Amino acid sequence: MSWGKTVNQSFKTACAAAAIAFGFAGTATAQDADFAGDRVELIIPFGEGGGTDTWGRFWAPYFSVFLPGNPTVVVKNIPGGGSTSGANQFEARAKPDGLTAIGTSGSTQFPYLLRDKRVQYEMRDWRVVLASPTGGVVYVNSDLGLKSAADMKALETVKLRYGSQGATSLDLVPLLAFELLGLDVDAVFGMKGRGAGRLAFERGEVNIDYQTSSAFINNVTPLVDIGSAVPLFSWGAIDDDGNIVRDPSFPDLPSFPEAYEMMKGEKPSGPAWDAYKAFFIAGFPAQKMVFLPKDTPEEIVQAYREAAQAATEDESFLADRQATLGEYKQIVGEPAERIFRTAVNVPEEAREWVQKWLTDKYSVQF
Known part of the structure; x- marks a missing residue:
């Protein structure tokens, strides 16, 4: 089989394998997570005005509304190194307490996939909350x-x-x-x-x-x-x-x-x-993603996933998403995990x- 065909096959079959390799226990709940009075930083590893910044500023208020306790969610831009600077800082400093998340782009994934020497983060360890396909x-x-x-x-x-x-x-x-x-x-x-x-x-x-x-x-x-x-x-x-x-x-x-x-x-x-x-x-079917740090407790991960899911069903979200997100279905929870695993497993020949x-x-x- 040519590796060109493998590209297609990996897209269609890796999701099934990921569901087994990275399955969920299904028993964790978000009931114990409470962010009342907290300030959550959503790191965007780019400057203001680009696509990822626009996307992150669209999502931030919805996390504020739907996370337990309604925390203040702010976007923190950390540009540099084609997004590796902000991702490196997230890897090094973010605590697994739910108060720091990162919104990435394909520009964060590609240096990782290509083993760029600037990369000091291990994306496979991060806990994915949602994936936003884009074009x-x-x-x-x-x-x-x-x-x-x-x-x-x-x-x-x-x-x-x-x-x-x-x-x-x-x-x-x-x-x-x-x-x-x-x-x-x-x-x-x-x-x-x-x-x-x-x-x-x-x-x-x-x-x-x-x-x-x-x-x-x-x-x-x-x-x-x-x-x-x-x-x-x-x-x-x-x-x-x-x-x-x-x-x-x-x-x-x-x-x-x-x-x-x-x-x-x-x-x-x-x-x-x-x-x-x-x-x-x-880079594009799972182009923008929200992650929490590794070792984040399951109840916090679930709280974020439930907040993202609730946002996608909200009337104001549905009314406003076209102008910012386009005609793309937002992917949350286990489906986001599957597409993330597909995205970070590019064929070695490619x-x-x-x-x-x-x-x-x-x-x-x-």
Whole structure:
């Protein structure tokens, strides 16, 4: 079996294995957890204004409402290192008392998966509360003259600039996509988050960008409305068979495989495509997650999971989620555990291919 097929198979079968390997006792309750009068910090390891920050600030008040005792829940931004700085701090300092949680992104998972030397955290030990699937949209400056993805072949002769958090961050997905499309993209590294990349786009310092769904809906749609940005394609979403299909939040935009076929005249295939798909699955279907530290007592974990579940059934949540979360079902509890385990078990062949490509392309050392 090729490891490209393994990517699909892992998505469909790892959940069943995880349910056995990481099963739940099913007897813990949240009755003993009480956060009355407490202040809970939700660490967001990015600067303000990006997709993860937007997502975290959406969730924080719902945890305040639905956690026992109604604690004050505040977002604490700790940017740096493509999110590794905040994740390292969480690993080192967070106590298992429920008063510190972290909201991560694929940019937190990818350095971990790629064994980035900056990583000092062990994600597999953390207790997952919820997973928020998301997508993303690639867009360009309207000055390039494109109107839609149908015009993408014009980019073959254009020098593009992209503001990136780092090659081993979630930006690995767009960088691999640009490579597959054969685009000449100069990646400008050092952005503190996707919000910083968007601001660089608005200042005219870069001419191609992508934002996760929440940030695109809230911050880029106005640029599209005034004619300064042109959306080209979304990354897409995963169906039950592990295939990439159109993103339900952006049904009028082609998915990346469709955009590739529009530009290249054939469906994507080969080792680069298989590697791209593996890391797309790791980075987007479970792209943003809330974790508690290892050794957090089960009653506290259950209190958080019950709070998240209650939030997803709340009328105000259902009314407001479209603008921030898009058309994605929030995944809570044991299903979140299963999808998390799938996300952190990228096929070894895909990992090795990406590591070699990153070393050859961007001189990243592992």
